[in-house]
Amino acid sequence: MTAAKPPSPPLPLPGQPRDDGGPVFREPWEAQAFAMAVQLHDRGYFTWPEWAAALAAEIAAARARGEPDLGDTYYRHWLAALEKIVAAKNLLAGADLEKRRAAWETAARLTPHGRPIVLSPDDRA
Numbered sequence: 001m002t003a004a005k006p007p008s009p010p011l012p013l014p015g016q017p018r019d020d021g022g023p024v025f026r027e028p029w030e031a032q033a034f035a036m037a038v039q040l041h042d043r044g045y046f047t048w049p050e051w052a053a054a055l056a057a058e059i060a061a062a063r064a065r066g067e068p069d070l071g072d073t074y075y076r077h078w079l080a081a082l083e084k085i086v087a088a089k090n091l092l093a094g095a096d097l098e099k100r101r102a103a104w105e106t107a108a109r110l111t112p113h114g115r116p117i118v119l120s121p122d123d124r125a
Helices: 028-042 046-063 072-088 094-110
Strands: none
Touching: 028 046, 028 072, 028 094, 046 072, 072 094
């Protein structure tokens, strides 16, 4: 009788770009999207395997559409995956998600680089 082979350890995830020990983001919204995903995970709304599957699906869909990967699209995929997992988990209704997306885009456009993006209380309601 042959002993069952233990499962292979998971492959390591690619490293997050770092500068002086902290993550590097090209735009403030990238850091905010990253933080939102981490906070939602920490609060138990989804697991890391669920997150990894959602992000991988976004990247695969972009490749299937023929979108080039020039190194500047990762957080766009991250944000799209975040929006989809939030919708799939019913954490925010579709109309509310669209309202938040529009508010977020406006706030991000008006926020100087390196400053936190802040939504007004009306935008969060």
